Amino acid sequence: MAPDRLDATFAALADPTRRAILARLASGQAGVMELAKPFAMSQPAVSKHLKVLEHAGLISRGRDAQRRPCRLEPLPLADASGWLDHYREVWERNFRRLDLLLEEMKAQDTKTKARRTKRPPTKR
Amino acid sequence: MAPDRLDATFAALADPTRRAILARLASGQAGVMELAKPFAMSQPAVSKHLKVLEHAGLISRGRDAQRRPCRLEPLPLADASGWLDHYREVWERNFRRLDLLLEEMKAQDTKTKARRTKRPPTKR
DNA sequence: CACGTGTGTAACCTCAAAGTTGTATAACCA
DNA sequence: TGGTTATACAACTTTGAGGTTACACACGTG
Known part of the structure; x- marks a missing residue:
């Protein structure tokens, strides 16, 4: 294709x-x-x-x-449809694996760590 | 949609x-x-x-x-996929009904009729 | 604060898509 | 033969897509 x-x-x-x-x-x-x-x-x-x-x-x-x-x-319609279905399937598999959630947690962790190391000179 | x-x-x-x-x-x-x-x-x-x-x-x-x-x-991928599948399905249904063949036969008939009415002044 | 990094925005260039009108070609019809 | 019908082709205009460079802005880091 x-x-x-x-x-x-x-x-x-x-x-x-x-x-x-x-x-x-x-x-x-x-x-x-x-x-x-x-x-x-x-x-x-x-x-x-x-x-x-x-x-x-x-x-x-x-x-x-x-x-x-x-x-x-x-036939080309079938090809296009195949492409779409392929990526929809891949996306859904990843969604089920909760990759998205894991990545969001990782991002959250990074942000938290950054905030933690930045705190000292702030209000208090 | x-x-x-x-x-x-x-x-x-x-x-x-x-x-x-x-x-x-x-x-x-x-x-x-x-x-x-x-x-x-x-x-x-x-x-x-x-x-x-x-x-x-x-x-x-x-x-x-x-x-x-x-x-x-x-979601948009699903919409696009839906459009494609819909028309593929319609096309396949028509194909099974042999509409295409019927139309070709009709066209063939028209052409034959036309040729028939045109013959007179030709060779023979 | 000053600096580097990640992104968005602006101004610009080039090219092709989508439409127009006008004309040419090809086949049927009288 | 000449005329009509169905379609293609050519030349032109306008608009927007896709790329560039240069610059501005936001945010974390030293």
């Missing part, structure tokens, strides 16, 4: 227009005009979004006369 | 430096200097990345003397 691939996938997903396009494509393939209709934006703009999605491997395109229908390509 | 929130989350995850920071934080909280060490980049640059992550709600920050330790905040 190349990092560049994840870069492209997450960057593609960061735009609400592109997520909406993917959502639409989840219910079947569609042409550019059909995809562009719901958006207050020109057709070239949508074509650019499609190019981004295609470059990220999230969609692929076919031919039907002068139309270039788009279809969803779920 | 507001769309802006997903925007911020995915945008934050689109940068390899930030993903690496999150990976590091998965094994416990850390200060800015500690996080900056592995990267060929200045401390302010790392601070900017941390600001992005914090704004996306992916990390939160505490106080330990002059240090501002960062800790992973997994």
Whole structure:
């Protein structure tokens, strides 16, 4: 799973227009005009979004006369999902191990020690 | 789950430096200097990345003397993961229903019909 | 108090993303 | 053939992301 691939996938997903396009494509393939209709934006703009999605491997395109229908390509979604799940799992394992608490205790200890060695010239 | 929130989350995850920071934080909280060490980049640059992550709600920050330790905040990860899983599921359901195949058959039929009505003046 | 350390902020540069309009290409339709 | 439809491409503008350096501020230490 190349990092560049994840870069492209997450960057593609960061735009609400592109997520909406993917959502639409989840219910079947569609042409550019059909995809562009719901958006207050020109057709070239949508074509650019499609190019981004295609470059990220999230969609692929076919031919039907002068139309270039788009279809969803779920593998990059699976990769991204895998990355997220991996780190969520790691985090939860660490949370269960109470590493966080231990680190906070250590920090607290350091602070206390520091305060202790600093006390002498203060009020009293 | 507001769309802006997903925007911020995915945008934050689109940068390899930030993903690496999150990976590091998965094994416990850390200060800015500690996080900056592995990267060929200045401390302010790392601070900017941390600001992005914090704004996306992916990390939160505490106080330990002059240090501002960062800790992973997994909820946005769960949201993003949920979005991905949802659309993967929808896509797979559609795939099982063979919608794709049906649409391709329909397209094929249209093309055939068109070719049929166009034939007359051609060879034969 | 003076100093070093850890961080945040400001001003700046560069580049690419996201949109626009206008035009070209390609396939169907009359 | 000429016209319409679906799409791509090119050139341009604006905005923001990601990096830099220089500097300010807060806090613990000698």
